[in-house]
Amino acid sequence: MLLVVEHFWTWYRRNWRATAVSSVLQPLLFLLAFGVGFGSLVAGTGSAAAATGGVDYIVWLAPALLAVSTVQSAAFESTYPVLSGFKWQRTYFAMTAGPISPAQVALGHLLWVACKMAGAGAIYIGVIAVFGGVAGPGIVVSLLVAVLTGAAVAAMVTAFSATVENEGAAFNALFRFVVIPMTLFSGTFFPVDRLPGWVQPVALISPLWHGTELARSAALGAVSQPLAALGHLAYLSALLVLGVALATRLFARRLAQ
Amino acid sequence: MSGLAASVLFVADGLVQARGLRKRFGDFEAVRGVDVDVARGEVFGFLGPNGAGKSSTMRMIACVSPRSEGALQVLGMDPDVDGPRIRARIGVVPQLDNLDTELTVRQNLQIYGRYFGLSRAHVRAKATELLEFAQLTERADDPVEPLSGGMKRRLTIARALVNEPELLLLDEPTTGLDPQARHLLWERLYRLKREGVTQIITTHYMDEAEQLCDRLVVMDGGVIVAEGSPAELIERYSTREVLELRFDPALRPAPDALARLAERVEELPDRLLLYTADGEHTHAEVARAGFVPLSALVRRSSLEDVFLRLTGRTLVD
Amino acid sequence: MTAQVPAPPAPPALLRLLPAGSYAGRSRALLLRSATASRRAWLAFVSGFFEPVFYLVAMGQGLGSLVGVLPGPDGAPISYAAFIAPGLLAASAMNGAVFDSTFNVFFKLKYGRLYEAMLSTPLGPVDIALGEIGWALIRGGLYALGFLSVMAGFGLLVSPWALLALPAALVVAFAFAAVGMAATSYMRSWQDFDLVTLAILPMFLFSTTFYPLSVYPRWLQLVVEFLPLFHAVELMRGLTTGAVHLGMVGHLAYFLVMIVVGVTVASRRLDVLLLR
Numbered sequence: 001m002l003l004v005v006e007h008f009w010t011w012y013r014r015n016w017r018a019t020a021v022s023s024v025l026q027p028l029l030f031l032l033a034f035g036v037g038f039g040s041l042v043a044g045t046g047s048a049a050a051a052t053g054g055v056d057y058i059v060w061l062a063p064a065l066l067a068v069s070t071v072q073s074a075a076f077e078s079t080y081p082v083l084s085g086f087k088w089q090r091t092y093f094a095m096t097a098g099p100i101s102p103a104q105v106a107l108g109h110l111l112w113v114a115c116k117m118a119g120a121g122a123i124y125i126g127v128i129a130v131f132g133g134v135a136g137p138g139i140v141v142s143l144l145v146a147v148l149t150g151a152a153v154a155a156m157v158t159a160f161s162a163t164v165e166n167e168g169a170a171f172n173a174l175f176r177f178v179v180i181p182m183t184l185f186s187g188t189f190f191p192v193d194r195l196p197g198w199v200q201p202v203a204l205i206s207p208l209w210h211g212t213e214l215a216r217s218a219a220l221g222a223v224s225q226p227l228a229a230l231g232h233l234a235y236l237s238a239l240l241v242l243g244v245a246l247a248t249r250l251f252a253r254r255l256a257q
Numbered sequence: 258m259s260g261l262a263a264s265v266l267f268v269a270d271g272l273v274q275a276r277g278l279r280k281r282f283g284d285f286e287a288v289r290g291v292d293v294d295v296a297r298g299e300v301f302g303f304l305g306p307n308g309a310g311k312s313s314t315m316r317m318i319a320c321v322s323p324r325s326e327g328a329l330q331v332l333g334m335d336p337d338v339d340g341p342r343i344r345a346r347i348g349v350v351p352q353l354d355n356l357d358t359e360l361t362v363r364q365n366l367q368i369y370g371r372y373f374g375l376s377r378a379h380v381r382a383k384a385t386e387l388l389e390f391a392q393l394t395e396r397a398d399d400p401v402e403p404l405s406g407g408m409k410r411r412l413t414i415a416r417a418l419v420n421e422p423e424l425l426l427l428d429e430p431t432t433g434l435d436p437q438a439r440h441l442l443w444e445r446l447y448r449l450k451r452e453g454v455t456q457i458i459t460t461h462y463m464d465e466a467e468q469l470c471d472r473l474v475v476m477d478g479g480v481i482v483a484e485g486s487p488a489e490l491i492e493r494y495s496t497r498e499v500l501e502l503r504f505d506p507a508l509r510p511a512p513d514a515l516a517r518l519a520e521r522v523e524e525l526p527d528r529l530l531l532y533t534a535d536g537e538h539t540h541a542e543v544a545r546a547g548f549v550p551l552s553a554l555v556r557r558s559s560l561e562d563v564f565l566r567l568t569g570r571t572l573v574d
Numbered sequence: 575m576t577a578q579v580p581a582p583p584a585p586p587a588l589l590r591l592l593p594a595g596s597y598a599g600r601s602r603a604l605l606l607r608s609a610t611a612s613r614r615a616w617l618a619f620v621s622g623f624f625e626p627v628f629y630l631v632a633m634g635q636g637l638g639s640l641v642g643v644l645p646g647p648d649g650a651p652i653s654y655a656a657f658i659a660p661g662l663l664a665a666s667a668m669n670g671a672v673f674d675s676t677f678n679v680f681f682k683l684k685y686g687r688l689y690e691a692m693l694s695t696p697l698g699p700v701d702i703a704l705g706e707i708g709w710a711l712i713r714g715g716l717y718a719l720g721f722l723s724v725m726a727g728f729g730l731l732v733s734p735w736a737l738l739a740l741p742a743a744l745v746v747a748f749a750f751a752a753v754g755m756a757a758t759s760y761m762r763s764w765q766d767f768d769l770v771t772l773a774i775l776p777m778f779l780f781s782t783t784f785y786p787l788s789v790y791p792r793w794l795q796l797v798v799e800f801l802p803l804f805h806a807v808e809l810m811r812g813l814t815t816g817a818v819h820l821g822m823v824g825h826l827a828y829f830l831v832m833i834v835v836g837v838t839v840a841s842r843r844l845d846v847l848l849l850r
């Protein structure tokens with residue numbers, strides 16, 4: 001399995017720019033636009049303080065952005081690259097021709113995505129700190145939570161990608177109808193209760209909402225409801241297990257062809 | 258005097274006329290001064306090995322590649338000035354299929370027709386007719402991607418006919434087709450010739466050139482090395498028959514040892530070719546001289562032999 | 575059945591500046607092709623409409639609850655949703671046009687060999703450039719129409735001037751499509767598309783889409799005022815809120831320059847790339 005990770009690392013060393021843009025620069029730009037720009041617009045207003053529980057908007061936003069960017073790059077890394085492994089470059093077939101099993105390929109892919117998310121997240125935390133978005137050491141726990149959330153999403157998306165046969169038109173729909181709404185409606189930029197009532201249930205099934213809630217309370221050092229935190233954790237873990245089970249099974253089926 | 262009259266006639270009726278045609282890609286010159294005249298109604302062939310410059314020449318004639326030097330007239334017009342007008346009246350089958358993979362088989366024909374400004378009703382009827390011609394009626398509403406190589410080729414050829422061209426350019430039309438599909442295509446091309454469609458064909462296949470072409474040129478390294486009808490070329494550059502001998506590598510005689518038995522001897526990696534007027538007679542002489550080939554074959558001379566003579570290489574490597 | 579291939583018409587005066595034989599006046603055939611092809615990919619086509627709507631619902635409601643009201647272009651207070659909606663309209667015109675004219679065109683240039691087939695018909699590089707840009711426009715126009723309807727549904731269109739937001743969106747889309755296509759003609763590999771993201775995303779975030787120019791220090795304001803999307807947002811915001819003034823002609827001029835430069839460069843580059 002580590003062999004699989006190594007393969008990806010070799011590839012990555014030649015193509016780091018794309019991921020640098022998507023996994024570090026992109027959240028940084030969002031942080032500047034919303035944390036700093038929008039934050040200065042609402043600084044000192046009562047309605048903003050009421051929403052964030054009194055902390056600065058940027059401090060409130062930063063851990064959520066960490067979770068969002070992790071989930072986004074997890075989703076992306078598990079679409080076209082996976083399809084390419086099956087279809088265009090067919091690297092997965094080459095791997096399983098040797099001593100590596102399909103399940104190991106799937107797990108290796110997920111492990112690789114997780115490593116990358118952890119690395120990008122760590123860099124990103126350093127950047128947030130520069131802009132004054134870090135409240136305390138709890139942010140390290142936020143990173144772990146973000147990676148867990150990302151891994152759960154990556155596992156589900158990887159399983160989905162293993163079933164895609166065409167040129168990836170389905171991914172377009174996945175991003176537009178699942179990933180983007182998820183980033184907008186999971187309480188990243190504002191608390192979910194500010195949304196119209198009919199949208200709120202969407203947040204409950206969104207893994208990103210659970211991840212955001214956890215990451216944020218860890219970063220702010222305020223786990224006010226331990227039971228709720230356990231619930232979030234359980235949901236994410238269950239999703240991860242389900243995703244891994246599906247992904248390994250679907251990899252085995254497709255690579256047997 | 259009569260030669261002059263003939264060339265004047267050519268000018269009057271020439272569909273394609275090139276003088277000193279050259280094509281450069283950066284420092285590399287792919288076509289180095291080619292003269293060609295193609296008359297209305299004839300089937301003209303470009304024969305040559307990989308990289309000879311056949312496709313480059315074809316693309317210049319098709320007005321999709323500006324010439325680097327020389328004079329070129331297609332349908333009496335200059336491609337640099339009247340590209341769209343010329344292209345409206347010719348049909349092009351490129352070496353590699355470039356079908357529209359986002360469209361179905363039928364849509365490929367219809368939309369391509371619309372590029373020529375043909376009316377919707379016209380292309381609809383024409384597409385049905387061409388699907389029949391290409392034997393693709395059953396696959397009409399399928400996407401293009403899963404078609405077999407031969408089917409795609411037939412569709413590309415059908416597509417080139419959608420504007421009922423006066424001049425059809427076919428760049429290796431039968432490469433990748435099985436023998437049956439090739440013969441079918443030859444028959445279709447022959448039908449078009451009878452209808453008066455002028456054709457320019459490039460090919461690696463000698464039998465194809467001999468079957469289809471009224472006249473051809475042999476290209477090598479960007480220049481024309483010979484020109485004429487297939488029969489003329491064979492007569493000029495080869496003998497009537499060829500004796501092919503295969504030897505055990507250990508016992509293989511040097512070509513010089515056989516030289517006095519034939520007009521000319523060519524050495525190929527796996528066999529020796531003896532050019533002679535009477536193959537059976539030469540075979541007997543070889544045996545009498547004490548050589549023992551593993552196998553011997555007498556056949557008629559072909560364009561392949563012409564090519565070997567002209568370039569010292571086989572055509573398909 | 576006899577052929578009735580019409581000779582291509584002589585090009586209009588303006589286009590005679592371009593290399594001879596590069597324009598047959600048949601870009602419409604490309605539109606037909608794109609429309610036919612998109613029937614099979616209708617989901618991707620439709621999905622483009624939803625993204626700005628999601629943003630409007632989420633940001634307008636959610637972020638709006640933190641902001642309350644903002645001063646509009648003419649100083650009169652407007653709701654946060656009414657503030658960002660024209661920004662999102664401009665941004666979606668930009669995004670759609672850029673996506674169509676970069677990713678899609680690059681794919682066709684590099685792998686599809688589709689343009690090669692088109693060029694062996696009377697069509698020339700200018701037909702292709704105009705046809706592809708035209709399709710991006712039609713698509714952008716439909717999305718803009720959809721988004722304007724949603725805005726109307728939320729009661730965010732308060733002025734009759736808003737009717738002009740649709741043609742304005744088309745001008746914006748045309749400008750971005752033309753420049754996007756010109757840029758695409760210089761790209762060598764997929765990796766260069768990071769640069770597209772790198773240009774588009776900051777513009778989307780910082781061109782006063784989500785908050786007024788006044789939050790920036792003066793030097794940053796000058797930078798932002800230079801960005802094309804800023805002019806698009808100003809134009810849209812003026813029209814949808816009814817704060818129309820003569821200075822908006824300046825924004826239009828900005829886009830006309832983009833269009834002229836983009837189309838000229840794209841056609842010439844396609845000529846070089848395709849006619850080898």
Ligand SMILES: Nc1ncnc2c1ncn2[C@@H]1O[C@H](COP(=O)(O)OP(=O)(O)OP(=O)(O)O)[C@@H](O)[C@H]1O
Pocket residue numbers: 282285287305306307308309310311312313314352850
């Ligand atoms: N676009 C191009 N850029 C650079 N070199 C080119 C280009 N097209 C062709 N060439 C070169 O020109 C030479 C002639 O190519 P061309 O395709 O005309 O040969 P051909 O006779 O058609 O060969 P084949 O039988 O392999 O199709 C080759 O050496 C080729 O590498």
Ligand SMILES: [Mg+2]
Pocket residue numbers: 311312313352428
């Ligand atoms: Mg060729």
